[in-house]
Amino acid sequence: MEIEIISFGKIAEFMANQRLTVDGIKTTAQLKDFLEQEFPPLAGIKYKLALNKTIIQETVELKSGDTVAIMPPFSGG
Amino acid sequence: MEIEIISFGKIAEFMANQRLTVDGIKTTAQLKDFLEQEFPPLAGIKYKLALNKTIIQETVELKSGDTVAIMPPFSGG
Amino acid sequence: MSDRKVKDIFINGKIDPMFIGESIAKHSDKKNIGGHSLFLGQVRNDEIDGKMVAAIDYTTYKELALTQMDQIREDIFKKYPLSCMHIYHSLGTVKVGEICLFVFTSSIRRKPAIEACSEIVERIKAELPIWGKEIFEDETHQWKENS
Amino acid sequence: MSDRKVKDIFINGKIDPMFIGESIAKHSDKKNIGGHSLFLGQVRNDEIDGKMVAAIDYTTYKELALTQMDQIREDIFKKYPLSCMHIYHSLGTVKVGEICLFVFTSSIRRKPAIEACSEIVERIKAELPIWGKEIFEDETHQWKENS
Numbered sequence: 001m002e003i004e005i006i007s008f009g010k011i012a013e014f015m016a017n018q019r020l021t022v023d024g025i026k027t028t029a030q031l032k033d034f035l036e037q038e039f040p041p042l043a044g045i046k047y048k049l050a051l052n053k054t055i056i057q058e059t060v061e062l063k064s065g066d067t068v069a070i071m072p073p074f075s076g077g
Numbered sequence: 078m079e080i081e082i083i084s085f086g087k088i089a090e091f092m093a094n095q096r097l098t099v100d101g102i103k104t105t106a107q108l109k110d111f112l113e114q115e116f117p118p119l120a121g122i123k124y125k126l127a128l129n130k131t132i133i134q135e136t137v138e139l140k141s142g143d144t145v146a147i148m149p150p151f152s153g154g
Numbered sequence: 155m156s157d158r159k160v161k162d163i164f165i166n167g168k169i170d171p172m173f174i175g176e177s178i179a180k181h182s183d184k185k186n187i188g189g190h191s192l193f194l195g196q197v198r199n200d201e202i203d204g205k206m207v208a209a210i211d212y213t214t215y216k217e218l219a220l221t222q223m224d225q226i227r228e229d230i231f232k233k234y235p236l237s238c239m240h241i242y243h244s245l246g247t248v249k250v251g252e253i254c255l256f257v258f259t260s261s262i263r264r265k266p267a268i269e270a271c272s273e274i275v276e277r278i279k280a281e282l283p284i285w286g287k288e289i290f291e292d293e294t295h296q297w298k299e300n301s
Numbered sequence: 302m303s304d305r306k307v308k309d310i311f312i313n314g315k316i317d318p319m320f321i322g323e324s325i326a327k328h329s330d331k332k333n334i335g336g337h338s339l340f341l342g343q344v345r346n347d348e349i350d351g352k353m354v355a356a357i358d359y360t361t362y363k364e365l366a367l368t369q370m371d372q373i374r375e376d377i378f379k380k381y382p383l384s385c386m387h388i389y390h391s392l393g394t395v396k397v398g399e400i401c402l403f404v405f406t407s408s409i410r411r412k413p414a415i416e417a418c419s420e421i422v423e424r425i426k427a428e429l430p431i432w433g434k435e436i437f438e439d440e441t442h443q444w445k446e447n448s
Binding site: 199 | 319320321322328329331333334338341343397398409411414415419
């Protein structure tokens with residue numbers, strides 16, 4: 001299955017936007033585990049996910065073609 | 078004793094600024110009674126006094142040369 | 155009360171929006187400011203007994219108003235860590251849609267600026283000897299009362 | 302969420318004080334407005350580990366930010382009787398002393414305008430996916446965190 005990953009703020013400094021072909025990853029929780037292994041600095045950062053432009057608070061299932069945004073704490077204003 | 082009376086807002090419409098020569102008036106409470114008799118519309122209005130540019134909440138004694146401001150409710154802003 | 159000079163706050167007629175823009179611009183060299191809070195009072199076309207307000211004519215007991223304002227300013231500077239505070243109130247005629255009050259506070263952080271601004275507005279309405287005469291379109295009038 | 306068009310709030314670079322003056326001026330024909338409340342965020346020269354902030358570089362996840370802002374706008378209009386609400390946030394570089402956020406609410410009475418403005422500022426800071434990169438005078442940087 002193919003997932004598009006987009007990243008922002010300090011996370012974008014070590015994790016570029018990319019299309020990932022992932023097997024065995026069915027949920028956002030599994031995706032987080034995967035990304036924290038691939039990009040170790042991510043494990044030390046508080047971050048939120050948005051799935052297809054909606055912020056998600058809990059684990060949800062992924063399907064091919066989804067876009068997942070990886071977002072560090074907001075600091076607008 | 079001579080008192081200067083200055084008035085504002087709707088009170089100024091029926092009571093002009095004036096110097097009053099008053100006898101037997103020793104306090105602001107007595108002055109209020111006197112003014113409400115001389116200017117009956119005053120009795121129907123909530124108003125505050127300032128003595129020599131200081132707002133007074135309670136009855137105070139008057140002396141010759143004092144300036145008393147008669148002020149209807151504020152409506153600035 | 156200290157001996158420092160009492161500041162004037164009164165402006166003849168309306169407060170121009172471009173004056174407000176200029177006041178904001180003057181703060182760009184105060185580099186420790188993080189937030190500004192502004193309140194603007196605008197004259198409303200209230201309908202009272204079928205008649206529309208066209209303007210408000212403001213008068214004051216100026217000496218007392220400035221002394222009261224000075225006390226408010228002193229209290230607010232003691233209570234909140236403000237960088238700046240600017241207050242302007244109109245005297246004379248201000249037409250419907252025009253601005254008659256401009257309160258402007260600035261602080262290193264947003265919360266003191268916002269809280270101080272709101273508190274100043276309440277105190278101005280309650281404590282400054284200013285009177286607004288509402289002039290109707292037919293040139294009759296009534297005296298405004300703050301709610 | 303309704304179908305109406307999502308409004309943009311982003312401005313490239315600083316928000317000009319004269320633009321703020323013009324925004325205020327545009328309300329003079331809204332004759333049922335009695336009070337305007339404005340909040341302005343200004344970039345501060347914070348000192349962090351001996352280095353001074355010279356500018357903040359703002360980025361956003363624009364599509365999500367505008368959807369979130371639209372929800373905030375809808376919530377606030379439901380909660381407060383506002384005549385108008387205008388929001389602008391900078392993107393890109395905003396130097397120390399320049400304005401990066403402009404929130405502007407208007408209402409028939411002062412209290413809804415003041416409360417709505419303050420609530421919008423809090424929600425913008427907490428809910429909009431915007432990131433500020435603090436650029437120091439020596440051109441190093443760190444990522445801002447809202448307190």
